[in-house]
Amino acid sequence: MIDLDGSQGEGGGQILRTSLTLSMITGTPFRVKNIRANRAKPGLMRQHLVAVQAAAEVCGADVSHADVGSQSLEFRPGPIRGGDYRFDIGTAGSSTLVLQTLLPALLYGDKPSAVTVIGGTHNPMAPPVQFLKRAYGRVLAQMGATVEIHLKRFGFYPAGGGEVLAEVTPCPQLRVIEIMERGPQRERYAEAVLSNLPPSIGQRELDIVGARLGWPDDHLRLIHLTEQHGPGNALMITVEYEHVTEVFSAIGDKRVRAEAVADAVVNELKDYLDSTGALGEHLADQVMLPMALAGGGRFTLHRVSQHALTNADVIGRFVPVKIGFEQSDGRCVCIVEKSSL
Template sequence: MSSDEPLEIDGSTLEGGGQLLRIAVGLSALLSKPITINNIRAKRNPPGLKFQHAAGLRLVADICSARLEGNTTGSRTITLHPQVAPQASLAYTADPGTAGSIALLLQVSLPCLIFSSSSTSPSSLTLRGGTNASHSPQIDYTQNVFLPFIQKHFGLEPTLQVVKRGYYPRGGGQVHVSIPPVAGPLPSVTLTDRGEIKRVYGKSYVAGLPKSLADAMRTAAIDTLVESGIKENRIKIESLREKPSDAVGSGSGIVLWAETYEGCILGGSALGRKGTDAAHVGREAARELASNLDHGGCVDEYMQDQMIIFLALAQGKSRVKTGPLTLHTRTVIWVVEQLSAAKFRLEEAEGGAVVECDGIGYVPPVPPAPPTHVPGETSIST
């Protein structure tokens, strides 16, 4: 296959959903490798691109000046031809026009922007859509678990500001992200000792609904965490009602995160649903966090797959202890190995695994130097 011929990726492989698409497109842009993805979201109903996926593809194409084919809602095949590596830091915007997940728009674009060709100025992202959407990380998870994780372990320092909350079905949320670029490769990570729990934090929220629902979620979450063995004096969960000016639509939910003495951060969350008791939602989030703590791994089930691309781009050998490997994680590993020279080894045992990766030590290409004027030469314009 020539360097100009797209690598074909079967979008129905393993998990067969949107994350395969996001990781493949992000790596394609970063490594300047053209790809064609067929059978997009083949294991979802309905299959094909949704507005959110199309918005993420347009964003990545903008970042790397790509030629993008097939990017229409419902499409099951796209081709991306990156023309250049991610460019000097600029301001970018993405808006699916729906309540599609803002967190997933960040997921597809972040790896590209941390390696933009500027070594000084941060890139700016304005992302619109749903801040707290189903089947995706809540923006509070991104803000309090994912971003602190990549800052602590990879030295990355994106900052995120929630300007306005947006809930299903209207969307209308807005988030600003500032992403300073890095000049060299990311460091490898060794994270195999979770350590004892230092503190559990959380946010129980409602918008356009009575605050008593947030209080009920908070109380139920605390009771459930205490039942799981966490001391109550180590639990600090905020309960709040969003101001009408700070949110579009109505919604509710709770996000929890545990910090350990060894620097691990693990989360658990749940969204409120019509007809579902608020206390049940609080217990659901607490049980998810307790489950992520019970396996003794250093990352939760959501960080498990989100960290893979960063391990692949890092320099040297990384080792991270996880809980049982998810299908999402296996899918991301498969995609990364199709598009890069990164190599993964999985040491699986009952109740957990160790993910080992030989990273590629990616560094952004050096932008061409501007032409210099040689003394004595005359410049003639025509």
Template sequence: MKHENAKYLRPQHLSGLELVRDICCGNLEGGSVGSTEVTLTPGKIKAGNHTADPQTAGSVGLLLQVSLPCALYADGPSELCLKGGTNADMAPQIDYTIKVFKPIVEKFGVHFNCDLRMRGYYPKGGGEVVAKVSPVSELSPVNMTERGTISKIYGRSFVAGVLPYKLAKDMATTATRVIRREIKDLYINIHTLQEKDMACGSGNGIIIIAESSTGCIFAGSALGKKGVYPDKVGFEAAEMLLRNIRHNGCVDEFLQDQLILFMALANGISRIRTGPVTLHTKTAIHVAEQLTQAKFTVTKADDENASNDTYIIECQGVGVTNPHF
């Protein structure tokens, strides 16, 4: 695998590459901070204990994204010790990974658990998650085309370190008010909390999750920043959630691209109903087709519940099998 990019290699990128290299007993060339060209030649996928630590607030969730598909085809269980930022900007919060990504990817036959041992925030990181992954013989296709009705809305609004608890309350209050403008008949249960012993550094944020009657899960989230009022953070998360349930799809805009590789690897035809197809998803489809020879099609949904921006992503997976089973 060769990757050339105008952006130089950063510590979190290098940590992910080294993690994958270790799992697949591969050879990594150009693996140094500042490099713009990297070559990874994979070998045999190896079970066991693997650790990744960028020593920054590099996203733990992104480290899991690159390592989980490899660990699934190992010759035994794997334990991934992932360190860095658990709630980082421009990446899925660990709460999203556990509450949204995990239950949906399990529909493919994936089995893993996440032990959240310490939360870490920008800029130092310091978070730690241990994921235990069970190997599979092959992945099953999924059919997620019936959204149903939204049946539950809940969330988590938090502050950590030296930040005052009032920020968590203000974020939750604003988010609840915004959601109630559109969804009036459901109780919205957003827990507010102040993290102390289980957090490294200071930070604040919110994640709001909606579940449907057919098992679809959506989320909206936001992190606080210096100079940004908590009302704005809560508003951003609520609007993100509402945007992702208005199109009557079955996955949100952030889960789309995370499922593409599993669709490509599965044995059979997978179909997922979604809202507007993101650039991340289009890129993931292109890369997956190049690497696996899987075939994707994206078409507009034409049923009575579809809006102008509702789509069906379909994939004929290649049915990769684990040679150790």
């Protein structure tokens, strides 16, 4: 039994999600206290509870204290079972964070899986579905995994109702890879998504992107939805390179001008472009776990966040690897290598 303190480091939901994933894969039970202690509303929110319930269903786990608001939890996993699953968050909580918990574990299932999650698909403080599909999914593919992600319906706060389908083929041994360079740029584009809102809002966002980045109109895509649940807006910028794809995003809000939404995404992209790291801050955080499962790997990254340091520490509690960060030729390098627990 591994004991964890959810207030350590970054103190958010990633501690719980990583623990659930690795508990399922390694068969190691865990207890965690002070769940999301550093958040404005500590404890399990609906999306975190659904992640726990989904993990429990996939591996037949015994779980204690699985309730909204719970700040402690005990999880005893059983064997991972592939198959067809459907989970409804019941709110606009993030579907992608639930999927991030399940996808690596289902690679170790006894048969292929198809997982549908209903909830929010484009949320503040969570990766959009396009990030999972284009950025994270590409790294998994490079490691030998077959994971297909399909956005069936957009879901925005507060209505939710979005739907994502993930199809996972078992892959019990991931390949060790290195991503040290981005390589030449292959494609770049911005997407402004509007659900039941005037298209002019998205056009204003794209105008800012085009002006600040000097991109032509054919790199600026307006996606106007009319049959989704509730109003919503997301702006995403995708940059694809030879070795890595990154997706940067911001979610519109009625209290935030379209120009401010666009500036936020462009600033994040330019910060990445001005660095020498192959992986951006959020992708770097997420690929440490599959690299640990592979038994090693290396990549350069934009910056080391507290989120990443916390995630690395939790991974090391379950898997016999050492995750370290060092400076080499003016660049930050993450090194994942085998060690002894």
